[in-house]
Amino acid sequence: MWTRAALDQYLTAPQQMVPGTRMMIAIPDAQQRADAIAYLATTGQ
Numbered sequence: 638m639w640t641r642a643a644l645d646q647y648l649t650a651p652q653q654m655v656p657g658t659r660m661m662i663a664i665p666d667a668q669q670r671a672d673a674i675a676y677l678a679t680t681g682q
């Protein structure tokens with residue numbers, strides 16, 4: 638489930654949370670992660 642906490646963990650270090658993921662890009666800045674997650678919350682669920 639893409640909870641906010643799971644998204645935050647994934648976007649901090651995708652390959653640590655999901656070994657083997659093809660997503661190479663992290664969002665190291667906590668505020669930028671929070672902004673991205675807040676945006677996603679406006680798009681649906």
Ligand code: HEM
Pocket residue numbers: 644648657658659660661662673674677
């Ligand atoms: C809310 C932000 C994001 C989320 C939740 C997210 C999530 C994911 C997920 C779940 C995958 C699939 C990984 C896999 O199948 O192994 C993926 C792949 C990928 N993501 Fe992201 N991503 C985000 C933002 C970004 C951004 C901003 C970039 C680049 C600027 C990016 C670049 C990529 C790339 C290059 C892949 C691999 C695509 C491929 O070759 O199949 N992602 N992402």
